[in-house]
Structure formats: structure tokens, C-alpha cells
Amino acid sequence: MIRFLQVTRAVAWRSIHNVLVRPSILVPSIVFPLFFLVAFAGGLSKIAEVPNFGYKPGYTSFQFVFVFLQSAAFGGVFTGFAVARDFDSGFARRLLLSAPQRSGIIAGYAAGALMRWFITGTVVTIAALIAGMNVYGNGVDLFGLLGLGIACNFVAALWGCGLAMFLRTEQAGALIQMPVFVVLFLAPVFVPLHLLTGWIHAVARLNPATAMLDAGRSLLAGSPVSVGLAFALLAGAAVLLAVFARQGLASAERAG
Numbered sequence: 001m002i003r004f005l006q007v008t009r010a011v012a013w014r015s016i017h018n019v020l021v022r023p024s025i026l027v028p029s030i031v032f033p034l035f036f037l038v039a040f041a042g043g044l045s046k047i048a049e050v051p052n053f054g055y056k057p058g059y060t061s062f063q064f065v066f067v068f069l070q071s072a073a074f075g076g077v078f079t080g081f082a083v084a085r086d087f088d089s090g091f092a093r094r095l096l097l098s099a100p101q102r103s104g105i106i107a108g109y110a111a112g113a114l115m116r117w118f119i120t121g122t123v124v125t126i127a128a129l130i131a132g133m134n135v136y137g138n139g140v141d142l143f144g145l146l147g148l149g150i151a152c153n154f155v156a157a158l159w160g161c162g163l164a165m166f167l168r169t170e171q172a173g174a175l176i177q178m179p180v181f182v183v184l185f186l187a188p189v190f191v192p193l194h195l196l197t198g199w200i201h202a203v204a205r206l207n208p209a210t211a212m213l214d215a216g217r218s219l220l221a222g223s224p225v226s227v228g229l230a231f232a233l234l235a236g237a238a239v240l241l242a243v244f245a246r247q248g249l250a251s252a253e254r255a256g
Helices: 002-021 023-042 045-049 059-089 091-098 103-130 139-167 170-185 198-206 208-221 227-255
Strands: none
Touching (some): 002 103, 023 059, 059 091, 059 139, 091 227, 139 208
């Protein structure tokens, strides 16, 4: 356990240090969510006037939850990019040779992803509050929303780390990112689920990201729904992707 924690701490510290000293890594992870917040909450604010929209905190709050959880997911995805970059540079292979407890490598990357997302999530939250976001939930509700973000970040980090360790090249970036992007944007992004029609409604009903967004929006509104379902889905995904990430690590170990 001590060796596991040592490896986890070392990898996490390196991950967050690289982010803080390299603006090329940190800035995009902040700018993209802010862009989505401005484009969606500002440019599409008239959607709140659609009949039966029915989200009391308003459209800025409605979109904030999506951007908040999206930034959490992509914080994990960007960690997959970092893992792939470490394999291209040769650092990851040296780490595999020197680490006494290799499972700590995955935990370290995941911890680094969480610390990086805390920076992005804080900036996005402050920007939304400045833009007039209404918060109807109490402290427990907001803690639940934060928990959703942490769980989402962890699941995405496991996905990114696992796939990056299987492929071990920066060219895997698009493959790491695209499934997460598709899952998020096939959920009710711009309007509630009941206002969607056609095939997108059918897909969104089956999309696990829908429960996550519904739970987050209900928590911000102070009327929690689907929270247990959202956490259960995220917990199940975390278990499956932890196995996937460990298999990716084993693949990297065999490849040397």
C-alpha cells in the first residue's frame, strides 16, 4: 500500500505540474468549456421561452450543468492524451520499469486529472455566476452536483488512460475523445428530454449521460431526481473501465 501511494503521488504531482507550467495544456482545458458556456447559455438563451421548457433556474443554469459535467469528462479525456504523450516520449516505459507498484500509475493519472479539473471547474463556475446563473439547490444538492462531476471525471480518466495504454501513441487522441464527445452530445444538451423529437429523443432516452444531466440539473434546481440512477450508472462504468484500464496497463507491460 505504501508503494502504491508513493507511485500515485509521484505520477499525480508530475501530471498537475506539467499542466501548471505549460499553458498550452492548461489554457485549452479552460477555454473550451468557457466557449461552450458563452455560445450555449448566451447565444441560445431564447430557448428558455419555448413553451413547456420548465426549468426554473433559467437557461444559463440549465447549460451550466452540461458545461460543468462536460469539462469534468474532458478533464479525464485530456489525461488520456497525456498518457499517450508520455509513451511517445518514452517516459511511460521508464515509469513502468521503475514503478514498484504499477497500479499506482493509473491512480496517479486519475488523481492528476481530478486536480486539473478542479481548476477548470472553478473557473467555469465563477464565469457562470458572473453571467447570472441562478442556484436554487442547497449545500447538500451542490455537494451532490460536485460528486457527479468527480465521478464523471474519474470514469473518463479511466477510459482515456486505458485506451492510451493499449495504443501507446498520441495518434490515438481522436479515438480517445470521440466516443465521449458523441455520448455527451447525444444527450439533452439544448432542451429537456421531453422537448426532443424523432430519433434524437429515442437515443437520448437510452443514453446514460441523460440521467447524469437530469440529475445535475435537478440538483442545481433544488428538486433532485434521477440522482441515484446517475451515480449507479457512473459506479458501474467506473468498475468496468477500471478493469479496462488495468488491461491496458498489462498490455503496455507486455509491450515493454
